[in-house]
Amino acid sequence: MSTEALVVAQNLRKVFPAPKGxxxxxxxxxxxxxxxxxxxxCLAIVGESGSGKTTVARMLVGLETVTGGSLSVRGxxxxxxxxxxxxxxxxxxxxxxxxxxxxxxxxxxxxxxDIIQASLSLHAPGNPGKRELKLKAGEILDSVxxxxxxxxxxxxxxxxxxxxxxxxxxxxxxxPAVIVLDEAVAxxxxxxxxxxxxxxSDIRARREVSYLFISHDLAVVNQVSERMIVMExxxxxxxxxxxxxxxxxxxxxxxSLRAAVPGxxxxxxxxxxxxx
Amino acid sequence: xxxxxxxxxxxxxxxxxxxxxxxxxxxxxFSIAKxxALGLVGESGSGKSLTTRAxxxxxxxxxxxxxxxxxxxxxxxxxxxxxxxxxxxxDIGMIFQDPRAHVNPVHTVGDFLTEELVRNRGLAREEVEQxxxxxxxxxxxxxxxxxxxxxxxxxSGGMLQRVMIASVLLAEPRLILADEPxxxxxxxxxxxxxxxxxxxxxxxxxSLLFITHDLELAAACCxxxxxxxxxxxxxxxxxxxxxxxxxxxxxxxxxxxxxDQRLERLPVLQYxxxxxxxxxxxx
Numbered sequence: 001m002s003t004e005a006l007v008v009a010q011n012l013r014k015v016f017p018a019p020k021g022x023x024x025x026x027x028x029x030x031x032x033x034x035x036x037x038x039x040x041x042c043l044a045i046v047g048e049s050g051s052g053k054t055t056v057a058r059m060l061v062g063l064e065t066v067t068g069g070s071l072s073v074r075g076x077x078x079x080x081x082x083x084x085x086x087x088x089x090x091x092x093x094x095x096x097x098x099x100x101x102x103x104x105x106x107x108x109x110x111x112x113x114d115i116i117q118a119s120l121s122l123h124a125p126g127n128p129g130k131r132e133l134k135l136k137a138g139e140i141l142d143s144v145x146x147x148x149x150x151x152x153x154x155x156x157x158x159x160x161x162x163x164x165x166x167x168x169x170x171x172x173x174x175x176p177a178v179i180v181l182d183e184a185v186a187x188x189x190x191x192x193x194x195x196x197x198x199x200x201s202d203i204r205a206r207r208e209v210s211y212l213f214i215s216h217d218l219a220v221v222n223q224v225s226e227r228m229i230v231m232e233x234x235x236x237x238x239x240x241x242x243x244x245x246x247x248x249x250x251x252x253x254x255x256s257l258r259a260a261v262p263g264x265x266x267x268x269x270x271x272x273x274x275x276x
Numbered sequence: 277x278x279x280x281x282x283x284x285x286x287x288x289x290x291x292x293x294x295x296x297x298x299x300x301x302x303x304x305x306f307s308i309a310k311x312x313a314l315g316l317v318g319e320s321g322s323g324k325s326l327t328t329r330a331x332x333x334x335x336x337x338x339x340x341x342x343x344x345x346x347x348x349x350x351x352x353x354x355x356x357x358x359x360x361x362x363x364x365x366x367d368i369g370m371i372f373q374d375p376r377a378h379v380n381p382v383h384t385v386g387d388f389l390t391e392e393l394v395r396n397r398g399l400a401r402e403e404v405e406q407x408x409x410x411x412x413x414x415x416x417x418x419x420x421x422x423x424x425x426x427x428x429x430x431x432s433g434g435m436l437q438r439v440m441i442a443s444v445l446l447a448e449p450r451l452i453l454a455d456e457p458x459x460x461x462x463x464x465x466x467x468x469x470x471x472x473x474x475x476x477x478x479x480x481x482x483s484l485l486f487i488t489h490d491l492e493l494a495a496a497c498c499x500x501x502x503x504x505x506x507x508x509x510x511x512x513x514x515x516x517x518x519x520x521x522x523x524x525x526x527x528x529x530x531x532x533x534x535x536d537q538r539l540e541r542l543p544v545l546q547y548x549x550x551x552x553x554x555x556x557x558x559x
Contacts, residue, residue, distance in 0.1 A: 048462045048463075048464055048465070049432075049433070049461075049462050049465075050432075160320070189319040189320050189489060190319065190489060190490075190528060190531050190532050191319060191527075191528065191531050191544070191545040193531075193532075193533075194531040194532075194533075194542035194543065194544055194545070195544055197533065197542055198541050198542055198544065201541070216462040216463055217463070218463070218535050219532065219533045219534055219535040220533050222533060222534070222535050222536075222537075222538055223533035223534075223538055223539065223542065243538065246535055246536075247536075256464060257463060257464060258535070259467075260463040260464045260466065260467040261463055261535050262467075262490065262492035262493045262495075262496050263492055263534075263535065263536075264492075264517075264518075266492070266496050267471075267496055268466075268467045268468070268469075268470035268471035268474060268496060268497060269467055269468075269471050270416060270467075270468055270471040270472060270475070271464065271467075271468050
C-alpha cells in the first residue's frame with residue numbers, strides 16, 4: 001500500500017446562502033473539515049442528520065461547490081469546476097457515488113444491462129465495441145452477484161437489495177479509485193444489509209478501491225471501516241481508528257452516539273430538550 | 277398475565293386478484309395485555325404492517341380477512357361503520373414511519389393537533405390547545421406555544437415525530453400502534469423518541485404494538501416480542517432476544533453487525549421458504 005493519500009481535504013468549508021426572503025443567517029454546513037483517504041482503505045464519516053457528512057461527499061464528487069479550504073484527488077485540486085467534458089469524465093472516473101435510496105438513483109426506463117453499459121461506454125479505456133461492452137457488463141454484474149437473468153430486467157422488477165447491487169455495479173463499471181457510499185445500506189433489511197456489507201468487503205479483496213462510507217449506524221461502520229471521523233454540526237469532533245474509538249470513546253459526542261446504539265441491556269434514553 | 281386488550285386469533289388475509297389468490301397472513305395469533313408492549317419484528321414483506329392494517333380494518337377490500345380480532349371483548353372484524361369509527365378514533369392511536377407524509381403541509385401544527393378533538397368530540401379549541409401545549413412539553417418539544425403556529429416543514433423529522441406522539445396521546449387511546457416510528461431517524465433521535473414513547477406509555481398505562489425490523493430496539497422497549505416470517509409468527513414471548521429458539525430468529529440476530537466486534541464476514545441468512553415449509557411440516 002502506498003502511503004500517498006488519494007483524497008486530501010484541508011480546512012474544507014461549505015456555506016449555503018440564507019434562503020431568499022427570510023431573515024436567517026447563511027448556513028455553515030461544513031466548517032474546517034480535514035481528512036485524508038488512502039488507497040485501498042475504508043474511511044467512515046459518522047454523524048447525525050444535519051452534521052454535514054453528505055455535503056462533504058457531494059463536494060468530493062462535484063455536486064456542490066467548495067466555499068473554502070481545499071479538496072484534492074490524486075494531488076489534483078478540485079475546488080474549481082472541472083475543465084470541459086473530458087475533465088469532468090476523468091473526475092467521475094476517479095470518484096463514484098452510491099446513493100442511499102436505490103429506488104430513486106436508478107433510471108426506471110433503463111434496463112439493468114444498459115445501466116452498466118452506459119457507465120462502461122463513458123469510462124472504459126479504449127473504445128470498446130458493443131459486444132465487448134456487453135461482455136464486460138455481464139462480468140461486472142456477475143461480480144456483484146447478479147446473473148445473466150438480470151440483464152434485461154428493469155429497476156422496478158428488482159428488490160431493494162438487488163437495486164443497491166446494480167448501483168454498486170454501476171460505480172464499479174467506471175473502475176474508480178474511490179467509491180462514496182452514502183448511507184448505502186441504511187434502507188435495507190438486516191439480512192440484505194449483511195449481504196451487501198459482505199459484497200463490499202469481497203470487492204476490496206479482489207481489487208484496489210477506497211470507500212468513503214457515510215453512515216450514522218455505528219455497528220455497520222465498525223464492520224466495514226478501518227478509520228472514522230465523527231462530525232457534529234459541520235465540524236470534525238473526533239477521528240481515529242474505528243475499533244479503538246468505539247471501544248473507548250473519549251469525546252462526549254462520540255460517547256453519546258455510541259450510547260444510542262441498541263444492544264444487550266440497552267435502554268432508550270431521553271436527551272435534553274431540543275430547540276429546533 | 278393481566279387481562280388482554282387486543283387478541284388476534286388465527287388471522288388470515290388472502291389477496292384476491294383477477295388471476296390468482298395470494299395468502300399473505302397465514303394464521304397470526306397474539307395478544308397484548310392492558311399496559312403491555314409487544315414488539316412485532318420481521319423483515320420487509322413479512323406481514324407486520326399488514327397485521328396492523330388488519331387490526332385497524334384498513335386493509336384493501338381486495339383482501340379476504342378471516343379469524344378473529346378482539347379489542348376489549350368486541351370483535352373488530354364485525355364492527356359496523358359507527359362502531360368502527362369510534363374504535364379507530366378513540367381506542368387506537370397510530371404513529372407511522374414518515375411523519376411528514378401524515379400531516380397536511382398547509383395546516384399549522386396547532387390545527388393538526390386540535391382538529392380531531394374540536395370537530396369530532398366537541399371540545400373547545402382553547403382547552404385542547406392548552407392540553408396540546410402541556411403534552412408537547414412532556415414529549416420534549418421546547419417552546420410549545422410557538423410550535424402551534426408553525427408549519428410541518430419548519431420542524432425536523434425527530435421533532436415532527438414527537439408532535440405525532442403528542443397528537444396520539446391527546447386523543448387518549450388505549451392502544452398505540454407504532455409502525456417503524458424511528459426508522460427514518462438517526463440513532464440519537466431514535467433513542468430519544470423511543471424513550472419518550474416508553475415513558476408516556478408507562479405513565480398512562482397504555483398498550484403498545486411496536487412494529488420494527490430492529491430486534492434489538494424492540495427488545496429494549498417491549499416486554500414481549502413476536503417474530504414474523506412469511507405472514508406467520510414463528511416465535512413469540514419474553515425470551516426471544518436473550519434465548520431465541522427458532523432458527524430464523526437465531527439467524528436474524530446473527531446477521532446484524534456488532535458494535536463490539538468485527539467479523540471477517542457477516543453470516544448470511546440461510547433460512548428460506550423451503551426450510552420454513554419443511555419445519556412446519558415436521559412440527
